[in-house]
Amino acid sequence: MVKTYKIAVIPGDGIGIEVMQEGIKVLNTLEKLNKDIKFIFDWYDWGCEYYLTTGKMMDDDGIEKLKSYDAILLGAVGFPGVPDHISLRDLLLKIRQEFNQYINLRPIKLLAEEDCPLKNKGVKDIDMVFVRENTEGEYAGVGGIQREGTEEELAIQTSVFTRKNTEKVMEYAFRLAKSRNKLNKVTSVTKSNALNYSMVFWDKIFKEKAEQHKDIKTETFHVDATSMYMIQRPESFDVVVASNLFGDILTDLGATLQGGLGFAAGANINPEREYPSMFEPVHGSAPEIAGKGIANPIAMIWTVKMMLDFLEHEDLGQKIMGAIEEILKDRKKLTPDLGGNGTTSEVGDMICEAIKK
């Protein structure tokens, strides 16, 4: 029986549009090789350019439109001239929140030693995954400006951590640690010495969850120390659970460890599958390299692999990873961020060729 998946494709802006082409190319290649799987792609030209002509980042009924899909693929959003807080709030954060995608999964895995900035330090075994809280925390959007225009003007930005959501995020992290068979460990990132309500609460729930999962080792570090340890001994991390802000920052650091943002894949997951999940690389629209055809498509293609895993086609996902590893080993054509002179589409083609082998 042929399994058909309806995928909403939102390329977005800048290099998002360029790398999306390669992600779709890979899916088309897999479809040709597997008679029992079919993808239906619906393209949506939402993003900053859409905003500049229509005044909106997405259609008013955009969320309604997206509801019926099996998954959403997103390139990147952002454009000079459109304030970041608008592009983020009205598209990305809106979809994450409306579809209760409370898990942001970001794998950090070093595939080729030479791409790691710590290569001369003998570091190689980097393989961790971040479970970042994705719908509340520091990005809850609560706060305001008071006494605007006066000398006493002030801004307030409030974090919101609900017990329900925090428990679910940590539960997800513990289950993931169990399924990974690596160190059987969850590291919790905190800052409870300074954030005396939110992070103390976070720590308390983490302790409760650890009690329920005694077979999993746990450790708790402050965010500043975590950034140090990720450089000093990255091999000691397995699953890391972090708040929205801390997870955002630390995963860029992690992306650098794995060779740069051109490698960093991500998934916004609604584990209960009440709504579609959304798959998007960690990087943004990178305006200064956009239009040149030199963006690294690996992050997007790895993201496609995460989508296939979520759709329970891990076999196809493994094929993609194998192909990425192969082209990194050969190093015949890579994009400039990896020291090569290849183009986005050449790298996409090479990965498709490797998949076909």
Ligand code: ATP
């Ligand atoms: P955002 O706020 O949308 O996350 P940002 O300001 O963090 O955007 P990015 O667009 O993520 O910036 O990229 C930062 C820099 O990293 C880019 O300017 C570019 O040099 C590099 N970069 C990001 N993604 C890629 C990629 N896929 N290939 C090559 N270089 C990339």
Ligand code: MG
């Ligand atoms: Mg960024």
